[in-house]
Amino acid sequence: MSDRVPHNVEEAGYVFVDPAAYADEDYFHRACALLRRESPVHKVEGPGFNPFWAITKSADIFDIEARNQIFLNEPRPVLGTIEDDARRATNGDMLRTLIHVDDPEHRNLRGVTSEWFLPKNLAKLEGVLAGYAKRYVDKMVELGDSCDFARDVAMYMPLNVILSILGLPESDYGRMLKLTQELFGAADEDLQRGGEPTDIIAVIQDFFAYFTRLTEERRANPTDDMASVVANAKIDGEDLTLMQTISYYVITATAGHDTTASAMAGGLLALIEHPDQLRRLQSDPGLMNTAVDEMIRWVTPVKHFMRTATEDYVVRGTTIKAGDSVLLSYPSGNRDEDAFVDPFSFDVGRSPNKHLSFGFGVHYCLGAMLARMELKALFRELLPRLKSVELAGEPKWMKTIFVGGLKTLPIRYEVTPA
């Protein structure tokens, strides 16, 4: 627990550009609370980054996301350095995933898999998810009375789920895990490939090489996996370009697992730190739906997305000029006193829970339902078998400004064999 306090709104605004600030959650939330109170539409101008407006109130984030004709994902969907922005302006994005594009391209691309992610189709996965959940809780038993829950359980289950849905062979899962961590952990010395800005380009090139082969294979021999749906999709009668196809695989493989893993590990930590809520959920498993959403609100694995205004727009009396970018701070919106009763209390029965962890509007997380199902499967298996649990060391958070959460969660426990 850190007792660091931001001295003023200028200092508070720098949390959004500082990967280490996200790893100190107490400080981060103090900074956001100050901004919500004193400067909810706050201009951040710092060395190394092009300026942006930090939006910290829930209602404003919902409003901006709903206005997708005014606020576009292009050309700056996530915060990068001045060099990242310049590279994107000259070369275009190396990847053109769903989060990089706007309508009509976005609508067409999203249509390729939106049916696949419908509840009716996902319901078929219940058994698969329950199987993975059992496998990983059994693994905890095999490991004895302690493990690093973040690395031994949470990191693997969503990876296995998403890669099996895509249709990749299990022998490639390790390689995908490493590449995803290198992509999202580019600011963390334990996870990044190297310290140079160009290392991230090498990571993306590796994704490209792997998925180019996959596309060719699935076009030649389609199967019933999601990779085949994407490889053989048509928009206006045309195949997707190789860039679109590969980008689709990358967004699914990456968005689908570090996020969910962070929610799982952070969810368990919240239960450990709130033993009354753990007991409540164990004695009333009917609360699982609200509990899982509360874990996802509490953790908020995706820290921000950005939009760029195409015309002047006034938010709380401040004019966002055409061409200005806004950073939508989901963790701040999810602790907004005007949107939640007692936002800093972890309540497994919280209802309503209008959190922003999956975003809102046309880019609303495609995998939200799948993520919820995975968390429910894991905790449905774990909680009845969990006789005791406590921290066995200090949890550590990933240094990131985009996606992340706990990178280590050492626990001691008693889990009964199946």
Ligand code: HEM
């Ligand atoms: C707890 C886990 C997850 C969290 C917190 C999360 C969060 C998010 C957020 C915040 C967005 C952007 C929404 C916006 O701009 O309004 C997003 C988009 C997306 N997510 Fe997730 N996600 C999670 C799990 C998943 C899973 C399991 C998948 C599975 C494939 C997935 C696939 C996607 C895709 C494809 C997009 C882009 C959608 C678009 O731009 O149209 N996510 N997610």
